Amino acid sequence: NAGVMQNPRHLVRRRGQEARLRCSPMKGHSHVYWYRQLPEEGLKFMVYLQKENIIDESGMPKERFSAEFPKEGPSILRIQQVVRGDSAAYFCASSPPGQWSYEQYFGPGTRLTVT
Amino acid sequence: GENVEQHPSTLSVQEGDSAVIKCTYSDSASNYFPWYKQELGKRPQLIIDIRSNVGEKKDQRIAVTLNKTAKHFSLHITETQPEDSAVYFCAADTGGFKTIFGAGTRLFVKA
Numbered sequence: 595n596a597g598v599m600q601n602p603r604h605l606v607r608r609r610g611q612e613a614r615l616r617c618s619p620m621k622g623h624s625h626v627y628w629y630r631q632l633p634e635e636g637l638k639f640m641v642y643l644q645k646e647n648i649i650d651e652s653g654m655p656k657e658r659f660s661a662e663f664p665k666e667g668p669s670i671l672r673i674q675q676v677v678r679g680d681s682a683a684y685f686c687a688s689s690p691p692g693q694w695s696y697e698q699y700f701g702p703g704t705r706l707t708v709t
Numbered sequence: 710g711e712n713v714e715q716h717p718s719t720l721s722v723q724e725g726d727s728a729v730i731k732c733t734y735s736d737s738a739s740n741y742f743p744w745y746k747q748e749l750g751k752r753p754q755l756i757i758d759i760r761s762n763v764g765e766k767k768d769q770r771i772a773v774t775l776n777k778t779a780k781h782f783s784l785h786i787t788e789t790q791p792e793d794s795a796v797y798f799c800a801a802d803t804g805g806f807k808t809i810f811g812a813g814t815r816l817f818v819k820a
Contacts, residue, residue: 627808629810635812635813636715636798636810636811636812636813637753637798637810638810639807639808639809639810642807650807652807685752685753697743697755697758698743698755698808699755700745700752700753700754701752702751702752703752
């Protein structure tokens with residue numbers, strides 16, 4: 595059973611470009627979460643999605659950031675018109691469906707560098 | 710809003726000693742408390758978790774305690790080893806699937 599996959603692992607973008615980060619959850623998992631981690635800091639919740647639904651996006655900046663988890667294919671975190679402050683590691687995690695909270699399995703992260 | 714405070718931010722211990730990391734949470738609806746270990750450049754990985762209907766849980770050298778009344782929980786690592794050196798994150802989850810993480814504790818175990 596493959597773990598959570600993220601690609602690319604490293605992404606370099608110039609200011610003003612768009613960044614697309616992909617996350618494939620573990621097989622059987624229907625919940626996807628995105629976190630941002632700045633250097634030497636903790637994990638900041640951005641968004642929680644289920645298939646075709648955004649459940650909680652309270653941690654995501656209102657402008658330039660969007661996320662989706664389509665019926666088919668990976669979840670995408672999209673950052674438009676990137677700025678230097680967007681440089682960070684972006685982790686996605688997945689968990690199985692259910693009423694009780696479950697362990698979140700993290701992907702290896704995408705390290706975004708904005709030059 | 711929900712908040713999780715974690716202390717200390719840095720902890721240095723001698724190999725073989727114990728390490729204790731403490732967290733407090735603000736949302737009384739929180740019912741699941743995982744702890745993650747993150748080695749440099751790697752992904753966070755769950756090391757132990759506890760649910761609100763349990764006061765203590767142990768797994769070999771790692772134990773977690775939960776005090777619901779005081780809204781705090783702690784991670785205890787006994788007989789520390791150099792490979793325990795990492796950043797440790799506590800987290801609290803209300804069951805609404807939104808997990809709030811503490812800021813992390815950087816643990817150094819000196820050989």
